[in-house]
Amino acid sequence: MRLSRYFAPTLKEAPADAEVVSHKLLVRAGMIRRLTSGVYSYLPMGWRSLNKIAGIVRREMDRAGALELLLPTVQPADLWQESGRWEHYGKELLRFRDRNDRECCLGPTHEEVITDIVRREIKSYRQLPVNMYQIQTKFRDEIRPRFGLMRGREFIMKDAYSFDRDDAGAEKSYRAMFEAYKQVFIRLGLRFKPVEADSGSIGGSFSHEFMVLAQTGEDVIASCTDCDYAANVERAVVRGRGAKDATVPPAFSTAPTPGKHTVEEVAAFLGVPADGIVKTILLDVDGQPVAALVRGDRELNPVKVKNLMNANSAAFAAPEQVTAWTGAPVGFAGPVGLKVSRIIADSELELREGWVTGANAADAHYINVSLIRDAAITEYADIRMIAEGDPCPACGGRMEFPRGIEVGHVFKLGTKYSSAMRAVYLDENGKEQLIVMGCYGIGVSRILAACIEQNHDENGIMFPPPVAPFHVSLLNLDPRADEASARAQEIHDLLESSGLEVLLDDRDERPGVKFKDADLMGLPMQLIVGGKGLARGIVEAKDRRTGEKAELPVDGFAAAFAAWKDMVFAGWGLPAGGI
RNA sequence: CGGGAUGUGGCUCAGUCUGGUAGAGCACUGCGUUCGGGACGCAGGGGUCGGAGGUUCAAAUCCUCUCAUCCCGACCA
Numbered sequence: 001m002r003l004s005r006y007f008a009p010t011l012k013e014a015p016a017d018a019e020v021v022s023h024k025l026l027v028r029a030g031m032i033r034r035l036t037s038g039v040y041s042y043l044p045m046g047w048r049s050l051n052k053i054a055g056i057v058r059r060e061m062d063r064a065g066a067l068e069l070l071l072p073t074v075q076p077a078d079l080w081q082e083s084g085r086w087e088h089y090g091k092e093l094l095r096f097r098d099r100n101d102r103e104c105c106l107g108p109t110h111e112e113v114i115t116d117i118v119r120r121e122i123k124s125y126r127q128l129p130v131n132m133y134q135i136q137t138k139f140r141d142e143i144r145p146r147f148g149l150m151r152g153r154e155f156i157m158k159d160a161y162s163f164d165r166d167d168a169g170a171e172k173s174y175r176a177m178f179e180a181y182k183q184v185f186i187r188l189g190l191r192f193k194p195v196e197a198d199s200g201s202i203g204g205s206f207s208h209e210f211m212v213l214a215q216t217g218e219d220v221i222a223s224c225t226d227c228d229y230a231a232n233v234e235r236a237v238v239r240g241r242g243a244k245d246a247t248v249p250p251a252f253s254t255a256p257t258p259g260k261h262t263v264e265e266v267a268a269f270l271g272v273p274a275d276g277i278v279k280t281i282l283l284d285v286d287g288q289p290v291a292a293l294v295r296g297d298r299e300l301n302p303v304k305v306k307n308l309m310n311a312n313s314a315a316f317a318a319p320e321q322v323t324a325w326t327g328a329p330v331g332f333a334g335p336v337g338l339k340v341s342r343i344i345a346d347s348e349l350e351l352r353e354g355w356v357t358g359a360n361a362a363d364a365h366y367i368n369v370s371l372i373r374d375a376a377i378t379e380y381a382d383i384r385m386i387a388e389g390d391p392c393p394a395c396g397g398r399m400e401f402p403r404g405i406e407v408g409h410v411f412k413l414g415t416k417y418s419s420a421m422r423a424v425y426l427d428e429n430g431k432e433q434l435i436v437m438g439c440y441g442i443g444v445s446r447i448l449a450a451c452i453e454q455n456h457d458e459n460g461i462m463f464p465p466p467v468a469p470f471h472v473s474l475l476n477l478d479p480r481a482d483e484a485s486a487r488a489q490e491i492h493d494l495l496e497s498s499g500l501e502v503l504l505d506d507r508d509e510r511p512g513v514k515f516k517d518a519d520l521m522g523l524p525m526q527l528i529v530g531g532k533g534l535a536r537g538i539v540e541a542k543d544r545r546t547g548e549k550a551e552l553p554v555d556g557f558a559a560a561f562a563a564w565k566d567m568v569f570a571g572w573g574l575p576a577g578g579i
Numbered sequence: 580c581g582g583g584a585u586g587u588g589g590c591u592c593a594g595u596c597u598g599g600u601a602g603a604g605c606a607c608u609g610c611g612u613u614c615g616g617g618a619c620g621c622a623g624g625g626g627u628c629g630g631a632g633g634u635u636c637a638a639a640u641c642c643u644c645u646c647a648u649c650c651c652g653a654c655c656a
Contacts, residue, residue, distance in 0.1 A: 009589095011590065011591095011605095011606095012590085012591085012605065012606085012617065013590065013591050013592095013605075014591085015590075015591085016585085016590090016591070016592085016648090016649080017648060017649055018649090019649075019650070034648095036647090036648090037647085037648070037649090090654085091580095092654070092655080108655090109656090138656080140654090140655070140656090142654075142655075143580080143653080143654065144650095144651095144652090144653095144654090146649080146650085151654095151655075151656090155656070156656090157656055158656090159656085209656095210656095302653095313653095315653065316653080406655075406656065407656065408656070409655085409656065441655095441656050442656065443655090443656030444656080445656085446656055447656090475615095477614085477615060478614085478615095480614095509614095509617090510613085510614055510615090510616090510617080510618065511614070511615045511616065512614090512615080512616040512617050512618080513616085513617050513618095514615095514616085514617095515615080515616045515617080516616065516617045517617085519616090528615080530615060531615090532615060533615090540615090
């Protein structure tokens with residue numbers, strides 16, 4: 001492809017509305033343009049990369065035995081009412097009415113539609129298992145779209161759904177998808193990690209997220225340095241440790257703490273360490289007031305409370321709610337005499353007594369509180385966030401906390417949708433059984449962003465070869481010189497015939513412009529054809545990732561290039577002779 | 580939905596406080612010089628100053644409303 005006839009409008013400056021690197025570079029490299037908040041057009045370069053990603057995903061899905069189909073984006077409300085999500089999904093579901101005033105929505109995900117198809121067409125155990133997937137545009141009316149392709153409202157997703165006769169079958173399907181996902185990310189040339197995760201609003205019991213590792217990632221991973229354990233911090237189990245100290249404190253008493261409502265302020269004012277204070281956090285769990293207690297130096301994990309109570313949502317209470325429930329302004333809540341539906345204490349609080357807690361009155365705390373003696377704790381459970389210094393819950397080893405970007409998620413759905421929508425089959429005995437489901441998503445457009453977050457430098461993108469829109473940037477520095485142009489064309493044709501995709505920069509521009517654009521666009525291999533090199537019988541080659549340059553002889557170019565290309569691929573951890 | 584900020588040629592921004600006939604750089608068009616890391620000269624084209632209403636002799640600038648976008652918190656691929 002000749003760049004002079006291509007459409008890749010590059011920008012010297014980053015657009016003002018872009019915050020993260022991937023967004024800035026995607027726009028600057030002429031790959032995407034924003035249409036409106038969270039909605040992007042994919043320009044030719046961007047679309048090529050997306051197709052590369054989709055191609056790899058498709059290939060691995062097919063290999064794993066999944067069948068590709070395409071479901072509608074516009075969906076009728078009644079299906080969603082049947083599953084119960086019309087009410088529960090919230091504002092993210094973009095709803096509208098058609099000309100006949102029928103309620104519709106734009107599909108944010110497709111469990112309902114696929115389950116509807118399967119329930120109609122699948123009647124017998126002989127037809128199971130089956131796994132179907134699509135690669136399609138989704139729309140989620142995000143509260144706050146941001147970061148370019150990282151969190152758009154309209155985005156491209158691969159979603160697969162498996163249907164099995166029983167749990168054992170579903171487990172097999174899940175494993176197969178898990179393995180296929182690993183293959184996808186390996187083949188994309190990305191550094192990633194599968195982690196245990198919470199299942200969120202999709203439902204189901206169990207899930208794994210696939211994280212692309214990048215310092216700029218939004219998610220924090222709790223990962224063991226000694227074993228395979230890795231989990232989203234929201235999910236990571238905290239294993240109890242430390243010995244019990246049964247010393248019973250004297251009767252608790254009130255200490256005035258005027259205007260001291262944070263743990264730090266109270267600790268400093270009373271001269272006690274933060275880990276001697278109990279933080280009482282009020283949550284609104286499905287409308288119920290719940291108090292959650294953690295040590296002053298710890299952080300509450302509301303997701304654990306939500307799961308513990310089997311609730312739909314657990315949100316921090318609003319200041320008015322706190323005042324209504326505790327009788328005190330925010331900052332003075334405590335478990336003693338507290339009238340809420342449940343008081344849940346973190347397991348760690350069971351190890352010791354003699355705490356400082358809020359007194360449920362303005363400007364006052366209690367000291368020497370025994371939770372056993374003085375408070376009505378409903379239960380002790382693991383409800384705090386894992387932290388630096390906590391041991392690995394699996395092996396007791398050391399944990400680290402790298403950041404990542406969620407690009408894939410595999411769920412076991414169980415019978416959540418099949419029971420709500422009555423998707424059943426007849427077993428060998430002619431007995432009706434619920435189909436057991438799983439669902440599996442990959443954020444195709446998010447991968448493009450994540451890939452750039454992981455692979456870039458100050459000059460631009462550094463595309464892994466499998467994701468790059470083209471493989472080679474071939475710069476003709478002297479497009480007006482016959483020799484350079486002839487050589488460049490020869491090389492272009494040679495490489496194209498070997499299956500590589502070459503972007504030939506034949507524009508009548510100064511060399512500096514071409515170098516800058518090539519680095520910006522980030523194709524993994526750069527070949528530089530110019531008068532200077534040709535006079536010495538060489539073509540210069542540059543590995544975009546390492547910046548290392550090599551000189552390839554014009555005579556015997558094909559062989560020299562092949563060897564050099566294998567080196568570049570090896571640097572990406574990709575097999576020689578690839579593509 | 581709360582909190583903060585910004586809307587001025589295609590892009591990045593100045594001008595707004597202190598009202599007085601719209602600017603710069605990049606990009607674009609033409610000509611010339613230049614040509615291995617985002618060249619230079621000359622000549623050009625292009626802007627209802629987000630929108631509506633108001634104050635004023637006069638509004639990008641002041642007031643009111645409105646729309647849009649971005650950033651910080653609760654969701655998710």
